[in-house]
Amino acid sequence: MAATLTVGEFSRMSHLSVKTLRHYHQVGLLEPAEVNPHTGYRYYTTAQIPVVQVIRRLRDLEMPVPEVKAVLAAPDTGHRNSLIAAHLDRLTGQLAQTRAAVDSLRNLLESPDGPAPIVHRTAGRAGAVGIRQIVDRADIEPWWRGALAELQATVQAQGLQATGASGGVFASGVYEDEQGEATVFVPVTGSVRPAGRVTPMSIPAAELAVIIHQGALADIDLSYGRLGAHVATHAIGVDGPLCEYYLVGANDTPDQARWRTEIGWPIFRADATN
Amino acid sequence: MAATLTVGEFSRMSHLSVKTLRHYHQVGLLEPAEVNPHTGYRYYTTAQIPVVQVIRRLRDLEMPVPEVKAVLAAPDTGHRNSLIAAHLDRLTGQLAQTRAAVDSLRNLLESPDGPAPIVHRTAGRAGAVGIRQIVDRADIEPWWRGALAELQATVQAQGLQATGASGGVFASGVYEDEQGEATVFVPVTGSVRPAGRVTPMSIPAAELAVIIHQGALADIDLSYGRLGAHVATHAIGVDGPLCEYYLVGANDTPDQARWRTEIGWPIFRADATN
DNA sequence: TTGCTCCTCACGTCACGTGAGGTGGC
DNA sequence: TTGCTCCTCACGTCACGTGAGGTGGC
Numbered sequence: 001m002a003a004t005l006t007v008g009e010f011s012r013m014s015h016l017s018v019k020t021l022r023h024y025h026q027v028g029l030l031e032p033a034e035v036n037p038h039t040g041y042r043y044y045t046t047a048q049i050p051v052v053q054v055i056r057r058l059r060d061l062e063m064p065v066p067e068v069k070a071v072l073a074a075p076d077t078g079h080r081n082s083l084i085a086a087h088l089d090r091l092t093g094q095l096a097q098t099r100a101a102v103d104s105l106r107n108l109l110e111s112p113d114g115p116a117p118i119v120h121r122t123a124g125r126a127g128a129v130g131i132r133q134i135v136d137r138a139d140i141e142p143w144w145r146g147a148l149a150e151l152q153a154t155v156q157a158q159g160l161q162a163t164g165a166s167g168g169v170f171a172s173g174v175y176e177d178e179q180g181e182a183t184v185f186v187p188v189t190g191s192v193r194p195a196g197r198v199t200p201m202s203i204p205a206a207e208l209a210v211i212i213h214q215g216a217l218a219d220i221d222l223s224y225g226r227l228g229a230h231v232a233t234h235a236i237g238v239d240g241p242l243c244e245y246y247l248v249g250a251n252d253t254p255d256q257a258r259w260r261t262e263i264g265w266p267i268f269r270a271d272a273t274n
Numbered sequence: 275m276a277a278t279l280t281v282g283e284f285s286r287m288s289h290l291s292v293k294t295l296r297h298y299h300q301v302g303l304l305e306p307a308e309v310n311p312h313t314g315y316r317y318y319t320t321a322q323i324p325v326v327q328v329i330r331r332l333r334d335l336e337m338p339v340p341e342v343k344a345v346l347a348a349p350d351t352g353h354r355n356s357l358i359a360a361h362l363d364r365l366t367g368q369l370a371q372t373r374a375a376v377d378s379l380r381n382l383l384e385s386p387d388g389p390a391p392i393v394h395r396t397a398g399r400a401g402a403v404g405i406r407q408i409v410d411r412a413d414i415e416p417w418w419r420g421a422l423a424e425l426q427a428t429v430q431a432q433g434l435q436a437t438g439a440s441g442g443v444f445a446s447g448v449y450e451d452e453q454g455e456a457t458v459f460v461p462v463t464g465s466v467r468p469a470g471r472v473t474p475m476s477i478p479a480a481e482l483a484v485i486i487h488q489g490a491l492a493d494i495d496l497s498y499g500r501l502g503a504h505v506a507t508h509a510i511g512v513d514g515p516l517c518e519y520y521l522v523g524a525n526d527t528p529d530q531a532r533w534r535t536e537i538g539w540p541i542f543r544a545d546a547t548n
Numbered sequence: 549t550t551g552c553t554c555c556t557c558a559c560g561t562c563a564c565g566t567g568a569g570g571t572g573g574c
Numbered sequence: 575t576t577g578c579t580c581c582t583c584a585c586g587t588c589a590c591g592t593g594a595g596g597t598g599g600c
Contacts (some may be wrong), residue, residue: 001413003506008553011450012516013502015495018450018554023590039598040555046503053496057382060375066588084379098365100332105358108331136292175286175577176292178565205366205411218334221289222327228287229320232277237580242286282579292580297564313572314581339563450553452591513552 002045004034006113010044014052029072030055031064062086074220106220118211118230120269121194125205126163129154130185131197135150137178141217144168146248147197149185150253160188165262167203167245175242206240208264212247216256220263240266276319284318288326296500298420303339303346304329323362337361357383373532379493388499392485392504394543397517400437403428404459405471411452412527415491419524421458421471426525434462437537441477441519449516482538483484486521494537501539514540 009016024030025042032042037092051072058068067087074080133146148166155162164187173180185203192200209231213223223240231237245262253259286290298304299316304326306316325346332342341361348354405421421438429436438461447454459477466474483505487497498516505511519536527533 003503003509005502005506006553008446008450008509009502009506010293012446012496013499015449015498017452017453017591018593020589027589036598041598042554046506049499049503053382056495057375058587061372085382086378091376095369098335101331102362102365105331105335108327108567109355111357165303167485168521172282172286175283175289176294178291221287221330224289225287225327226321228279228283229277229323231322232279232283235277237283280579291565292566294563296581301563310572315572316580412552 002033002164004009005046006043006253007032007042007265010048010052013049013232013257015063016052016056022052024055027065027186029069049238058084058087060092061087062189066101086151094216100216100218102155104216107219116211116214118209118227120209120267122269123128123203123206123208126187126203127187127189128182128187128201128203129160129192129198130203132183132199132201133197133259134179135174137174137180140212144184145184146252148246150196151184151186151198154195155186155188158193158195160186160190160192163187163189163220164243164247165245165247166251167243169203169241171241206243206264207238208235208243209267210262212262213261213263215259217259223263227263231265231267236267236269238266242266276307276321279318279320281306282443284322284326287323288330290326290330298329300361301339316454332358334360335361335365337509348431351394370425374490374492374501378490380495381489382496390485390488390500392483392501394481394541396423396482396543397477397538398481398484400477401463402459402461402477403434403466404457404473405470406455406457406473406475407455407471409448409456411454412449414448415458418454418458418530421482422520422524424470425458425460428469429460429462432467432469434464434466436465437461439519439521440523440525441517443515443517445515479514480517480538480544481541483510484536484538485542489533491535493534494535497535497537501537505539505541510541510543512540512542516540546547 005013007018007021011021014021017124021030025032027121033048033206034045035041054070054072059065063071071080071083074083080086091166129151131151133147135142135143148151151166154160166184166186168184169183171180171182174182183201185201187203188190192198194200209227211223211227211230213220243264245264247262248258248260248261249258280288281292281295285295288295295304295316299306304322308317309315310317318423328346332345333339337345341357345354348357361439371479373405380539403425406415407421407426409417425440428434440458440460443457443459444492445454445456448456457475459475461477466472468474483501485497485501485504487494517538519538520533521536522532524533
């Protein structure tokens with residue numbers, strides 16, 4: 001028999017504050033078994049205790065309220081467990097990101113700026129296969145990983161010959177606003193058959209100031225900062241998208257410390273030499 | 275020579291959105307080197323790039339903005355590093371909590387309710403040493419750990435004889451609202467000298483429904499739920515603070531899975547036997 | 549009957565993001 | 575001159591917490 005409980009009693013049994021229980025009622029996460037229409041008093045039952053225990057644990061794991069609702073509404077255990085597993089995967093990902101951020105901070109504080117040299121070079125026009133999309137800033141990294149992997153696979157599947165390192169071109173919106181046009185490409189020769197998101201494209205020529213960033217992408221703003229400062233100091237910047245070349249990347253080694261990324265910043269070049 | 279940069283340029287170099295830079299200006303975390311009084315345009319300099327790089331990394335680690343300010347304002351490296359180390363310690367603590375929450379969830383989903391029996395017993399009046407304070411709900415666990423440790427040390431230092439397991443008494447505000455009166459105590463015989471927060475006190479007699487909770491404190495709401503449901507179902511609850519006795523706790527083993535906590539819920543007892 | 553519990557707004561927190569509406573600079 | 579960059583409000587987000595002011599139940 002399910003006994004009736006006031007909010008206060010239910011709070012003591014669930015270790016959730018009364019304010020929280022009222023909030024859960026308001027957002028429809030946990031409705032009291034009964035609400036007195038005259039007084040507005042909430043009444044719960046002992047049968048709701050197991051439910052609130054699950055809610056509490058999922059919220060402790062920072063699962064968003066709508067997802068907790070979905071877990072409670074799951075038709076069967078399998079569905080429920082997969083929702084929970086997906087959330088645990090997200091937590092694992094966040095943990096990895098935190099670890100990377102700690103490394104990045106240590107790196108910044110311990111080692112003074114390395115002597116990464118900046119040079120000017122001309123990038124010629126090149127045929128390529130690529131993927132081009134409007135991407136949300138927040139999703140940029142997974143998008144980038146996926147697009148590069150799809151590209152590599154397409155190059156292999158179609159037997160194309162890569163003529164250089166893969167690269168990316170990013171409109172300023174990607175950095176400054178919340179979304180912008182992003183492109184990843186692999187320079188190739190030969191005829192390309194469009195497949196999935198992959199299309200043939202032409203990478204335009206450009207005059208660039210370039211720097212080679214060594215190490216994880218979490219630190220790439222360091223090299224962007226150095227390169228941007230150089231361009232600003234010499235007042236040689238021109239409009240145009242920033243580009244990157246992945247000289248050593250995920251395809252070569254999982255050890256991000258060994259990655260090498262060339263960053264190109266478009267410039268006006270008076271000196272044809274150098 | 276520090277070149278002048280617009281927000282957009284500074285955004286590209288720092289990989290922070292323009293909105294974020296404006297926000298940092300508004301809250302005083304990162305002021306532009308210059309603001310045109312007529313147009314309101316913000317101008318940064320290349321000298322600010324290293325600063326924004328530190329800010330970005332600390333915010334990636336979810337350090338609150340006021341603390342980031344403190345790091346930037348730190349008078350020397352030692353001070354700065356200790357602020358950062360303190361934050362990393364907090365992150366480590368959160369990680370441990372997340373792990374505990376995962377274990378707790380798994381425990382809840384895998385094992386159905388154990389057969390923890392509920393019995394009724396009379397707790398007699400007892401002399402004790404204790405610490406009693408109004409505690410914020412959010413701070414309850416560290417307060418509890420610290421207070422228990424201080425108590426144990428006082429008992430040892432004064433050569434007192436513990437006559438039973440240590441315990442805690444919690445007013446309903448601790449569970450329901452955001453703060454409430456909490457007490458931890460060790461029952462002792464002999465005369466007690468007040469020291470620090472520790473004072474002699476008397477634990478009143480009470481009729482209790484009790485359950486023994488086995489395992490981590492993160493799971494203790496399960497036992498509270500079972501005990502509360504029992505009291506509600508039999509309609510034997512009376513007003514009074516909830517109490518706990520730490521039969522096996524931090525003092526005995528660091529392995530929380532082996533902890534045993536008796537929870538007491540005040541009841542009206544018609545049957546003098548049992 | 550006292551006082552404790554419960555109620556409903558309305559607003560605050562934190563670190564930005566969204567979006568409208570408008571102006572300045574190359 | 576176009577259009578791109580920049581500006582300022584005002585409001586939204588998320589999961590509650592704070593606090594005022596008031597009523598119901600034992």
